[in-house]
Amino acid sequence: GQNIDQPTEMTATEGAIVQINCTYQTSGFNGLFWYQQHAGEAPTFLSYNVLDGLEEKGRFSSFLSRSKGYSYLLLKELQMKDSASYLCAVTSNDYKLSFGAGTTVTVRA
Protein backbone atom coordinates (compact mmCIF):
# COMPACT_ATOMS: atom_id res chain seq x y z
CA GLY A 1 0.00 0.00 0.00
CA GLN A 2 0.88 3.65 0.08
CA ASN A 3 1.84 5.90 2.97
CA ILE A 4 1.37 9.57 2.14
CA ASP A 5 2.18 12.42 4.50
CA GLN A 6 1.48 16.10 4.16
CA PRO A 7 1.02 18.89 6.70
CA THR A 8 -2.46 19.38 8.06
CA GLU A 9 -2.68 23.14 7.82
CA MET A 10 -0.80 26.14 6.48
CA THR A 11 -1.56 29.84 6.62
CA ALA A 12 -0.17 32.54 4.35
CA THR A 13 -0.82 36.11 3.34
CA GLU A 14 -2.37 37.24 0.09
CA GLY A 15 0.34 37.76 -2.51
CA ALA A 16 2.82 35.49 -0.75
CA ILE A 17 4.19 32.06 -1.69
CA VAL A 18 3.38 28.80 0.04
CA GLN A 19 5.04 25.42 -0.41
CA ILE A 20 3.14 22.26 0.50
CA ASN A 21 5.33 19.21 0.99
CA CYS A 22 4.30 15.63 0.45
CA THR A 23 6.28 12.50 1.23
CA TYR A 24 5.24 9.05 0.17
CA GLN A 25 6.17 5.41 0.31
CA THR A 26 4.82 3.14 -2.36
CA SER A 27 5.61 0.19 -4.57
CA GLY A 28 5.11 0.34 -8.31
CA PHE A 29 5.09 4.15 -8.41
CA ASN A 30 3.33 5.46 -11.49
CA GLY A 31 3.02 9.16 -10.80
CA LEU A 32 1.97 11.80 -8.31
CA PHE A 33 -0.99 14.13 -8.57
CA TRP A 34 -1.98 17.30 -6.81
CA TYR A 35 -5.64 18.17 -6.52
CA GLN A 36 -7.36 21.22 -5.08
CA GLN A 37 -10.57 20.82 -3.15
CA HIS A 38 -12.78 23.59 -1.83
CA ALA A 39 -14.96 22.63 1.11
CA GLY A 40 -17.88 20.45 0.07
CA GLU A 41 -16.84 20.44 -3.58
CA ALA A 42 -15.17 17.96 -5.89
CA PRO A 43 -11.38 17.70 -6.12
CA THR A 44 -10.04 19.40 -9.23
CA PHE A 45 -6.83 18.39 -10.99
CA LEU A 46 -3.84 20.70 -10.60
CA SER A 47 -0.76 18.79 -11.71
CA TYR A 48 0.82 15.44 -12.50
CA ASN A 49 4.46 14.45 -12.10
CA VAL A 50 5.92 11.14 -13.16
CA LEU A 51 9.52 12.19 -13.86
CA ASP A 52 11.86 14.03 -11.51
CA GLY A 53 11.86 17.78 -11.74
CA LEU A 54 9.68 20.83 -11.72
CA GLU A 55 6.46 21.27 -13.66
CA GLU A 56 5.23 24.86 -13.88
CA LYS A 57 1.69 25.83 -14.70
CA GLY A 58 0.91 29.48 -14.17
CA ARG A 59 0.96 30.36 -10.46
CA PHE A 60 1.24 26.70 -9.49
CA SER A 61 4.34 24.52 -9.75
CA SER A 62 4.91 20.94 -8.67
CA PHE A 63 8.19 19.17 -8.01
CA LEU A 64 8.99 15.48 -7.75
CA SER A 65 11.99 13.52 -6.51
CA ARG A 66 11.31 9.80 -6.94
CA SER A 67 14.48 8.73 -5.17
CA LYS A 68 13.46 10.69 -2.08
CA GLY A 69 9.75 9.90 -2.27
CA TYR A 70 9.08 13.62 -2.09
CA SER A 71 7.00 16.19 -3.85
CA TYR A 72 5.96 19.75 -3.25
CA LEU A 73 3.30 22.04 -4.62
CA LEU A 74 4.28 25.70 -4.84
CA LEU A 75 1.56 28.32 -4.92
CA LYS A 76 2.74 31.78 -5.92
CA GLU A 77 1.03 35.18 -5.75
CA LEU A 78 -1.57 33.77 -3.40
CA GLN A 79 -5.14 34.89 -3.84
CA MET A 80 -8.06 34.56 -1.43
CA LYS A 81 -9.67 32.01 -3.75
CA ASP A 82 -6.65 29.73 -3.20
CA SER A 83 -7.94 28.99 0.30
CA ALA A 84 -8.73 25.29 -0.02
CA SER A 85 -7.49 21.83 0.77
CA TYR A 86 -4.62 20.52 -1.37
CA LEU A 87 -4.46 16.79 -1.82
CA CYS A 88 -1.35 14.86 -2.72
CA ALA A 89 -2.16 11.55 -4.42
CA VAL A 90 0.06 8.73 -5.58
CA THR A 91 -0.82 6.26 -8.29
CA SER A 92 0.70 2.86 -8.78
CA ASN A 93 0.62 0.07 -11.31
CA ASP A 94 -2.40 -1.51 -9.61
CA TYR A 95 -4.47 1.41 -10.97
CA LYS A 96 -5.28 2.73 -7.51
CA LEU A 97 -4.99 6.37 -6.61
CA SER A 98 -4.19 6.88 -2.94
CA PHE A 99 -4.73 10.27 -1.39
CA GLY A 100 -3.03 11.98 1.49
CA ALA A 101 -5.21 13.54 4.17
CA GLY A 102 -4.86 16.97 2.55
CA THR A 103 -3.35 20.28 3.57
CA THR A 104 -5.77 23.08 4.37
CA VAL A 105 -4.36 26.38 3.17
CA THR A 106 -5.83 29.57 4.55
CA VAL A 107 -5.01 32.79 2.75
CA ARG A 108 -5.31 35.93 4.85
CA ALA A 109 -5.65 39.49 3.62
Place this chain on the structure above:
Amino acid sequence: DSGVTQTPKHLITATGQRVTLRCSPRSGDLSVYWYQQSLDQGLQFLIQYYNGEERAKGNILERFSAQQFPDLHSELNLSSLELGDSALYFCASSPIAGGGETQYFGPGTRLLVL
Protein backbone atom coordinates in the same frame (compact mmCIF):
# COMPACT_ATOMS: atom_id res chain seq x y z
CA ASP B 1 -17.57 21.48 -14.66
CA SER B 2 -15.62 18.22 -15.07
CA GLY B 3 -18.22 16.55 -17.29
CA VAL B 4 -18.87 13.84 -14.70
CA THR B 5 -22.40 13.83 -13.34
CA GLN B 6 -23.69 12.29 -10.13
CA THR B 7 -27.18 11.88 -8.76
CA PRO B 8 -28.66 12.53 -6.35
CA LYS B 9 -26.82 15.52 -4.94
CA HIS B 10 -28.10 14.90 -1.42
CA LEU B 11 -29.56 11.82 0.21
CA ILE B 12 -30.98 11.45 3.71
CA THR B 13 -31.96 8.01 4.92
CA ALA B 14 -32.19 5.86 8.01
CA THR B 15 -29.96 3.16 9.43
CA GLY B 16 -30.56 -0.23 7.94
CA GLN B 17 -31.76 1.14 4.62
CA ARG B 18 -30.30 0.69 1.14
CA VAL B 19 -29.48 3.43 -1.36
CA THR B 20 -28.14 3.63 -4.89
CA LEU B 21 -25.84 6.37 -6.11
CA ARG B 22 -25.47 6.99 -9.80
CA CYS B 23 -22.59 8.29 -11.87
CA SER B 24 -22.21 9.15 -15.55
CA PRO B 25 -18.60 9.50 -16.70
CA ARG B 26 -17.24 12.10 -19.09
CA SER B 27 -18.02 11.40 -22.70
CA GLY B 28 -15.52 8.86 -24.01
CA ASP B 29 -14.16 7.81 -20.62
CA LEU B 30 -14.19 4.07 -20.02
CA SER B 31 -13.05 4.00 -16.40
CA VAL B 32 -15.13 4.91 -13.39
CA TYR B 33 -13.84 5.19 -9.83
CA TRP B 34 -15.76 5.52 -6.57
CA TYR B 35 -14.44 7.30 -3.48
CA GLN B 36 -15.75 7.94 0.00
CA GLN B 37 -14.81 11.10 1.85
CA SER B 38 -15.69 11.46 5.50
CA LEU B 39 -14.53 14.20 7.84
CA ASP B 40 -12.08 12.05 9.74
CA GLN B 41 -10.75 9.84 6.95
CA GLY B 42 -10.11 11.89 3.85
CA LEU B 43 -10.65 10.50 0.36
CA GLN B 44 -10.75 6.71 0.36
CA PHE B 45 -10.70 4.73 -2.85
CA LEU B 46 -13.51 2.19 -2.99
CA ILE B 47 -13.58 0.54 -6.38
CA GLN B 48 -12.79 0.98 -10.07
CA TYR B 49 -14.55 -0.28 -13.17
CA TYR B 50 -13.17 -0.29 -16.67
CA ASN B 51 -15.46 -0.86 -19.63
CA GLY B 52 -17.92 -2.82 -17.53
CA GLU B 53 -15.42 -4.95 -15.62
CA GLU B 54 -14.15 -4.53 -12.10
CA ARG B 55 -10.49 -3.43 -12.32
CA ALA B 56 -9.34 -2.54 -8.81
CA LYS B 57 -10.73 -2.74 -5.34
CA GLY B 58 -9.90 -0.58 -2.36
CA ASN B 59 -11.36 -0.37 1.10
CA ILE B 60 -14.88 -1.21 0.08
CA LEU B 61 -17.13 -2.83 2.68
CA GLU B 62 -19.01 -6.03 1.89
CA ARG B 63 -22.26 -4.11 2.39
CA PHE B 64 -21.30 -1.96 -0.59
CA SER B 65 -21.33 -3.05 -4.21
CA ALA B 66 -21.00 -1.39 -7.57
CA GLN B 67 -21.41 -2.08 -11.23
CA GLN B 68 -20.81 -0.42 -14.56
CA PHE B 69 -23.40 -0.77 -17.28
CA PRO B 70 -22.97 -1.13 -21.07
CA ASP B 71 -23.60 2.59 -21.51
CA LEU B 72 -20.69 3.10 -19.06
CA HIS B 73 -22.67 4.73 -16.30
CA SER B 74 -22.04 3.26 -12.87
CA GLU B 75 -24.03 2.69 -9.72
CA LEU B 76 -22.81 2.29 -6.16
CA ASN B 77 -25.15 0.38 -3.91
CA LEU B 78 -24.91 0.85 -0.16
CA SER B 79 -26.95 -1.49 2.03
CA SER B 80 -27.62 -2.04 5.73
CA LEU B 81 -26.57 1.54 6.22
CA GLU B 82 -24.92 2.63 9.43
CA LEU B 83 -24.40 6.07 10.93
CA GLY B 84 -20.73 5.87 10.00
CA ASP B 85 -21.57 5.61 6.32
CA SER B 86 -22.53 9.27 6.31
CA ALA B 87 -20.05 10.87 3.95
CA LEU B 88 -19.50 12.48 0.58
CA TYR B 89 -19.32 9.89 -2.19
CA PHE B 90 -17.44 10.92 -5.29
CA CYS B 91 -17.29 9.32 -8.65
CA ALA B 92 -14.39 10.03 -11.00
CA SER B 93 -13.66 8.99 -14.56
CA SER B 94 -10.67 8.68 -16.87
CA PRO B 95 -10.25 7.67 -20.51
CA ILE B 96 -8.78 4.22 -19.97
CA ALA B 97 -7.35 2.58 -16.91
CA GLY B 98 -3.72 3.49 -16.70
CA GLY B 99 -2.29 4.30 -13.32
CA GLY B 100 -0.96 7.62 -14.56
CA GLU B 101 -4.20 8.96 -15.91
CA THR B 102 -5.83 12.09 -14.57
CA GLN B 103 -9.14 11.37 -12.89
CA TYR B 104 -11.93 13.90 -13.20
CA PHE B 105 -14.32 14.08 -10.30
CA GLY B 106 -18.05 14.55 -10.23
CA PRO B 107 -19.75 16.93 -7.78
CA GLY B 108 -20.43 14.15 -5.28
CA THR B 109 -23.42 12.78 -3.42
CA ARG B 110 -23.74 13.82 0.19
CA LEU B 111 -25.22 10.94 2.17
CA LEU B 112 -26.61 11.44 5.64
CA VAL B 113 -27.68 8.38 7.61
CA LEU B 114 -29.88 9.15 10.61
